[in-house]
Amino acid sequence: MAGVPEIPEEETRLPPGQYIPRGRPVIHYGRVPAFRPQTWRFQVFGATASGEVHEFDWAEFSRLPPAVVMADFHCVTKFSVLGNEWEGFPAAALLERAPPAPEVRHVLVWAEYGYSANLRMSDFDRPTTLFATHLDGARLTPETGHPVRLVVPHLYAWKSVKWVRAVEYLVDDRRGFWEDRGYHNIADPWKEQRYSYQEEPGEGPP
Ligand SMILES: Nc1nc2c(c(=O)[nH]1)N[C@H]1C(S)=C(S)[C@@H](COP(=O)(O)O)O[C@H]1N2
Numbered sequence: 126m127a128g129v130p131e132i133p134e135e136e137t138r139l140p141p142g143q144y145i146p147r148g149r150p151v152i153h154y155g156r157v158p159a160f161r162p163q164t165w166r167f168q169v170f171g172a173t174a175s176g177e178v179h180e181f182d183w184a185e186f187s188r189l190p191p192a193v194v195m196a197d198f199h200c201v202t203k204f205s206v207l208g209n210e211w212e213g214f215p216a217a218a219l220l221e222r223a224p225p226a227p228e229v230r231h232v233l234v235w236a237e238y239g240y241s242a243n244l245r246m247s248d249f250d251r252p253t254t255l256f257a258t259h260l261d262g263a264r265l266t267p268e269t270g271h272p273v274r275l276v277v278p279h280l281y282a283w284k285s286v287k288w289v290r291a292v293e294y295l296v297d298d299r300r301g302f303w304e305d306r307g308y309h310n311i312a313d314p315w316k317e318q319r320y321s322y323q324e325e326p327g328e329g330p331p
């Protein structure tokens with residue numbers, strides 16, 4: 126309608142408490158690991174359907190079916206980066222190649238140096254949850270997760286594990302690195318689920 130001021134799209138797209146920074150912040154705990162393609166392995170372990178550990182080398186992992194996801198990125202420290210084009214392999218494709226046992230409800234995603242984040246299977250299984258190798262048309266840099274990082278755009282970005290090396294299938298939920306240090310087990314930015322003291326009964330492991 127004429128005369129009605131429009132709310133800029135960037136404002137309606139920002140979850141509560143978030144802002145758009147200048148540039149693209151890079152943050153992580155600890156050092157940036159080196160990628161050695163000859164010895165790199167990706168493991169799927171825990172409650173697999175077969176009871177066996179699945180292991181992929183880089184060539185095998187790279188043969189998962191490709192996908193592209195356009196998404197915003199929200200860090201709990203309050204910056205958001207809008208409109209990222211991630212390219213990689215859907216988490217759902219990994220679930221097909223390395224099926225979980227029927228009673229699996231959660232995953233713990235593991236990175237180099239022991240960083241981890243837990244997710245409900247319903248969050249891991251979303252079509253927009255991706256193992257990304259590229260951002261905005263370019264290969265990930267060492268700092269942003271090369272060779273591969275998880276991207277879970279609908280949750281706070283600490284769940285988007287860089288330098289990912291393994292997925293553990295869980296029947297009972299277990300907290301990851303930040304979830305164990307006071308951050309919310311679910312981490313939905315639209316509900317501002319930042320800290321574990323905000324958790325409702327049933328939103329985290331006892
Ligand atoms: N392996 C690993 N992944 C990680 C982290 C980390 O410390 N280690 N930090 C997380 C946090 S808190 C954020 S905000 C994003 C930052 O991603 P970026 O550096 O590409 O912006 O990576 C996430 N993934």
Ligand SMILES: [Mo]
Nearest residue numbers: 200201282283
């Ligand atoms: Mo973050």
